[in-house]
Amino acid sequence: QKEVEQDPGPLSVPEGAIVSLNCTYSNSAFQYFMWYRQYSRKGPELLMYTYSSGNKEDGRFTAQVDKSSKYISLFIRDSQPSDSATYLCAMSLTGANSKLTFGKGITLSVRP
Amino acid sequence: DTAVSQTPKYLVTQMGNDKSIKCEQNLGHDTMYWYKQDSKKFLKIMFSYNNKELIINETVPNRFSPKSPDKAHLNLHINSLELGDSAVYFCASSPPWGGGTDTQYFGPGTRLTVL
Numbered sequence: 001q002k003e004v005e006q007d008p009g010p011l012s013v014p015e016g017a018i019v020s021l022n023c024t025y026s027n028s029a030f031q032y033f034m035w036y037r038q039y040s041r042k043g044p045e046l047l048m049y050t051y052s053s054g055n056k057e058d059g060r061f062t063a064q065v066d067k068s069s070k071y072i073s074l075f076i077r078d079s080q081p082s083d084s085a086t087y088l089c090a091m092s093l094t095g096a097n098s099k100l101t102f103g104k105g106i107t108l109s110v111r112p
Numbered sequence: 113d114t115a116v117s118q119t120p121k122y123l124v125t126q127m128g129n130d131k132s133i134k135c136e137q138n139l140g141h142d143t144m145y146w147y148k149q150d151s152k153k154f155l156k157i158m159f160s161y162n163n164k165e166l167i168i169n170e171t172v173p174n175r176f177s178p179k180s181p182d183k184a185h186l187n188l189h190i191n192s193l194e195l196g197d198s199a200v201y202f203c204a205s206s207p208p209w210g211g212g213t214d215t216q217y218f219g220p221g222t223r224l225t226v227l
Contacts (some may be wrong), residue, residue, distance in 0.1 A: 034215070043220050044214040045217075088155060100159065100216065101157075102154070104153060105153040
């Protein structure tokens with residue numbers, strides 16, 4: 001079993017839809033949870049960062065962490081064509097700048 | 113002003129050759145990384161250096177040898193290239209290790225194709 005599992009995708013939604021992206025993990029010692037966005041032929045960039053359980057909101061993006069279920073989610077409200085990218089969840093034991101374990105990524109396409 | 117840069121951007125080579133990829137960061141970070149992203153977009157850490165010292169060495173064939181001449185540079189040399197080495201290699205850098213909330217900053221990637 002991989003340490004981090006992510007819904008495989010791809011995912012295609014109409015503009016304006018609410019998107020839910022999810023990851024599960026097996027290592028209960030993970031404390032730091034991140035979502036990276038990667039546009040085609042570019043490097044990943046940090047989108048959201050959460051420490052331990054809880055919710056975090058940033059504009060149209062909400063990250064949720066449920067450590068008891070070992071489950072994290074990223075919600076995108078009012079999705080835009082510019083949100084079309086690959087989304088990778090990542091986790092770490094000791095910080096966002098430490099060894100990151102990534103999910104496989106899901107490719108999202110938002111149709112105008 | 114590019115934060116993390118890699119050269120070359122594309123590399124096409126024959127099986128058995130030796131090649132190098134270079135990475136430079138101008139963020140003043142202490143820690144640098146090499147990641148491999150396969151054709152299915154799975155991103156996996158290979159190595160990490162903190163201030164020129166190797167701190168992570170994942171299960172990577174010893175044909176891969178990283179070198180950090182100073183804390184702003186981290187190069188990756190690959191000997192005897194194999195078909196399975198075809199991937200996108202990303203360099204990243206971050207502030208000091210552990211407990212930080214600042215992130216890793218990724219370079220644009222080097223797309224390696226082994227024929």
